[in-house]
């Protein structure tokens with residue numbers, strides 16, 4: 445599931461340039477039983493299969509012997525909803541473990557004793573945490589200095605300044621009569637920046653008005 449995502453485009457470039465290391469671990473490789481089982485029935489009720497403590501604990505213990513971790517994150521719909529502020533913070537850390545759950549979840553003792561942060565990518569249930577982990581990896585890695593070139597700088601992303609992005613255009617300036625706004629062709633940098641800010645605010649007000657209320661956005 446991860447190999448495709450991590451071997452294209454910006455993530456691949458970041459790995460190739462040595463700006464980030466991504467290690468994948470299959471929890472099944474740490475199962476102590478001969479059938480390599482990593483799940484078992486929930487104690488006490490028919491909740492479904494639960495990921496067992498031993499393979500996960502052994503893997504985390506092994507990793508912690510190799511290096512120290514700033515966060516051990518469990519991907520779960522119960523977690524805090526992921527957003528740009530969390531991506532920004534995670535991009536400044538050295539080492540992170542992303543633990544993907546499956547089935548009905550992981551033995552609660554893992555959460556109590558190893559997990560430092562629980563993250564959800566939205567109020568819906570995925571069949572496992574892998575897609576959430578890939579999404580978080582993408583959003584965090586692209587913020588690491590040197591990963592994006594100037595032309596794709598993360599600073600002008602939607603959300604980075606608490607606003608959605610303004611509209612963008614490229615050549616041709618006139619496509620069958622559909623014209624690019626005149627101001628963008630004017631060369632007047634000050635006016636263009638004012639226009640971009642105005643459009644960003646307008647778009648945010650129309651589509652995500654609650655963002656303008658959040659944290660007393662200092663740009664407004």
Ligand code: ADE
Pocket residue numbers: 519520521545563564565566567568569570571572573576
């Ligand atoms: N695992 C299952 N659903 C999830 C979600 N919404 N976010 C993160 N991890 C998950």
